[in-house]
Amino acid sequence: MGTATYMVLTRERRELMREWVRPLHEALHQPLGLAEQTDPRRYLHVPKNFTDDDAQIRIDLPTRLGLSRDMVADLITQKLALQGVTFSWHPEGRKPYVLVKKTRKPPAISLFKDPKTRELVAKAKESAPIIGFGAGGRIVSVDLDAESPHILVNASTGGNEILGRQLRMHVLLVAQSATARALGGPEVREQFSTRILARYSVNAWRMLAPEVHPALKSTKHAGRAQVVTGGSATETQVLFCTEPEAHEWAHRQDGSGRTAAPRHPRTAGPARAPQTRPARLLPGRPLERPRPAARRRRPHPGRRRARRPGDVADGSGTW
Structure with a gap:
């Protein structure tokens, strides 16, 4: 266990004791007939994740049966701020206890x-x-x-x-x-x-x-x-x-399952069809795809063009 992990766990335990376990002990020690100096950890077994759906809280009870179960249950519920829990009492044997479980809980997901x-x-x-x-x-x-x-x-x-x-x-x-x-x-x-x-x-x-x-x-x-x-x-x-x-x-307007159109659609002009030449079908040959028109390159200003057959000199030194 690293130092950082140990410090986090120590802080969580201190918070658990300070915020929930010790206040619960201060409320329960008299109804249970225990001394105020009693260490709460001896009879209050409250896990740090006691609000999880599968968590269980166990509280050891005195062997005498003169306590009020309703009072003890109310104090446990109030001090731990529990919701939707049930109490299972086990007074038999030398170590009686009560088990608190969450039964009414939201769905898992x-x-x-x-x-x-x-x-x-x-x-x-x-x-x-x-x-x-x-x-x-x-x-x-x-x-x-x-x-x-x-x-x-x-x-x-x-x-x-x-x-x-x-x-x-x-x-x-x-x-x-x-x-x-x-x-x-x-x-x-x-x-x-x-x-x-x-x-x-x-x-x-x-x-x-x-x-x-x-x-x-x-x-x-x-x-x-x-x-x-x-x-x-x-x-x-x-x-x-x-x-x-x-x-x-x-993007829906209702729950019918259909996707609704935008409330403010953009207005656009009529679409123009691309300018392409029709395909030619030659005998014995597959369909020939149209070829894009070749772009003519314009000569750069001041750059002399190469001489071609048929050109005539105009006396300016250019062809």
């Missing part, structure tokens, strides 16, 4: 070329383009006319692009770090009622979505983003569209 997806996009209003799909295949969209006239997309390197149908005069801003300085001031950032965050840092979340607390843990799942609007966040698998697909779709 959303392809624009899928016929059903294209049909849904075609039926969507121009003012409410589909961003992607949430848990259970629920459509995630935003109404540009009624809800949010402008959209801010904040994604680090590797984040997927968002597919829109027609934005007209609406603003779609894409940035890797949409700081107030980069946008021209914090008041500019407040114009974006809908904010889409992908592969974000904790600082980016606090800067762009401070109304949603605690910060949702980012995931490296390709195409996975959080759509924040109205003070709530929705985990979304955004549509994946290739450049040829986007180009073909942008």
Whole structure:
């Protein structure tokens, strides 16, 4: 393991402990009957990618059964900002525990070329383009006319692009770090009622979505983003569209599958047929292709032409 890799992993572990594990310990140690000085790593087994679709969170429980399962589940959900998870309780044995898994999750991938997806996009209003799909295949969209006239997309390197149908005069801003300085001031950032965050840092979340607390843990799942609007966040698998697909779709007027003509075609004069001689057909020979007319070369001024048979001298020294 290189030095740079070790430093990155160390920073991720520190962030995991500071932002999620330790706050969870501060909320759980009393309901579980544990001392506040207890090391959280002894009973809180939270992986650094705990928001991934296949991640599992294990929390060791005390042997006594006097705790409130509903209270513990609510505290875990709130402190880790989990969405669509289920709790599997295992009180038997000498080491009881509870296992937390994500069961209601967005699709693993959303392809624009899928016929059903294209049909849904075609039926969507121009003012409410589909961003992607949430848990259970629920459509995630935003109404540009009624809800949010402008959209801010904040994604680090590797984040997927968002597919829109027609934005007209609406603003779609894409940035890797949409700081107030980069946008021209914090008041500019407040114009974006809908904010889409992908592969974000904790600082980016606090800067762009401070109304949603605690910060949702980012995931490296390709195409996975959080759509924040109205003070709530929705985990979304955004549509994946290739450049040829986007180009073909942008030139349509409807979703019928036909390519529409340009709205403002250029007016051009009548095309002229090329001047060529007709082909000649000789007996016993194949069709002879027309030959282009030979271009006559004009003599260079001041340059003497070579004498040819039949030329007569004019007394000026030239022929």
